[in-house]
Amino acid sequence: MLLLAPMEGLLDFSLRDILTRAGGIDRCVSEFIRVTDQLLPDRVFLRVMPELLNGSRTPAGVPVRAQLLGSDPACLADNAAALAALGPAGIDLNFGCPAKTVNRHRGGAVLLDEPALIHDIVAAVRRAVPAGMPVSAKMRLGNASDGRMLECAQALAAGGAEELVVHGRTKLQGYKPPAYWDAIARIREAVAVPVIANGEIWSVDDARRCRAESGCDALMLGRGMVADPGLALAIRAPHAPPLGWDTLRPLLRRYWQVIAGHTEPRHRPGRVKQWLNLLRRRFPQAQQTYDELRTINDSAAFEARLFGAIAPIAQPAYFHQASSPPISVSESTW
Template sequence: MKLLLAPMEGLLDCVLRDLLTRVGGVDRCVSEFIRVTGTLLPERAFLRTMPELRHGSRTLAGVPVRAQLLGSDPACMAENAARLAELGAEGVDLNFGCPAKVVNRHGGGAALLRDPAQIEAVVAAVRRAVPAGVPVSAKMRLGYDDDALAHECAQAMASGGAGELVVHARTKADGYRPPAYWERIPAIRAAVSIPVVANGEIWTVQDAQRCRALSGCDALMLGRGAVADPGLALAIRAADGVAAPAEALPWQALVPHLVQFWQMVGERVTPRHRAGRLKQWLNLLRRRYPEAQQAFDQLRTLNDCRAVTDWVNRLQTQPQDQVALQSSAPAR
């Protein structure tokens, strides 16, 4: 069984990749998309999104990270993929699934699912541009408005030279609304000869088991579910019998990761956005941890970085109810 960590623009960045892979259970990560719009990007643009390039294309826990490109021009995508390979990327992943309107308006992401021929041209150009030992993979949705071209799109990616395909089991029109249609993946698997990874709405061990049963995929990609429950990958492995049974990751074991998260965000994010990043993670953690709900409520109105730092520091040393009483005081 293989478990991948999904690319999630604005959420699952290098900081969370680092922390979630420290918890364990993840085999490979994919970076947020690097948007290609007609020029060869400077090295700093790749490093900004994927600083792991400085560390052998791995997180500090040693988990490989594959760089994801988003764009529609074959020649430009190829040129940037070649540069990524020169920088030591573990592989190049191609985004044919982003549902964002601004991306789709410019012909990128899920918009390409209406044009299998263009998909094949992009994949083939990238495959030719990078050394044979550098993997090329692709990520798609079931389609744009519907899944009428799902098989053709998957075949275009395989024919172009992709060696692995991740299928987010929803259309662009579905957005992120549940459910994910895992039962539609077997027909895509049957249409191609490359490995297929199932993705979408995997929040629990039970979701993972049901997804595997309905999709027929042994490999899964975890997104928001792993952010909401950092121990999810380990729990899936334990339930599958490939890891020793373990208790769910308790809140107190997660607290040091929250502290580290705040420190790392402080190094990368402008002050006015730092508190929002911590609240964003706590907002998802509320699905799994009652303590995260309490923490979210305590921080809801705090935006001053010094006040949040004080709160985080107290979280390590005091019971959370005492932290709540102090954090309600006016920020200094």
């Protein structure tokens, strides 16, 4: 099983649409929905995860779980119940975010210093949502150290998490290589629920080594999938021809069309440049396109140059088609 990770500020529903069209992904997780001390209105859930209006699936038909982040068990439970009424493919709980702003407000990876609390959060959410709705959790190896990683994983499983995604670094280690996949193996051996390995998977070889060191067959892909949208397909079929630039070009055009539907014109060029910046790791043509567009910030001029640099081409027969029309969300929900 291959999951697509959320990435705050980059891998939102717009890019989920595009990357799941490339194929190979079994399930996605939304960016976190921050819960503090109040019951959120439906429009907040829909803003982060508009796939709720599409049967909790991307336009390509891939299911999406909604992720909550917070530290108040009762408030998280109330919001999980409200969210569950909208029909997500499951509820995921974030104990892995390393962002300082989030951690300062007792959210994300800092809670890994409090195993009893994260147990209570999961247990409260599990009681609040229908029995048939999956509840999962994502964690890191710890906050400042990995000394309590087994205790945390066991607390999450005992609280009712049916699945754990483990990012193989502590909060203090951030995103600096390497990811400690062998530590994930220790967690997998310590709990009776499925464990999914995450962190520093950029290539088929990385995926192979991660599986070997972690003992996990299931993986969650993040920046590696953004940099190479064909990564999931390549992991599934290592000897198949890799996804090439000619297949990626229509995805990039589609991305512009999707973000144009909900993003202010002045912000659209930056979103595309952000993706191109990662695509340069894998595609020389992305570097050329990035260089052509780098200094253009006017949306109309950017669009004209983008569509000139990336001309329309026929989609290959194997190109993953959408199983339903693009999601349409009214401007009032944003």
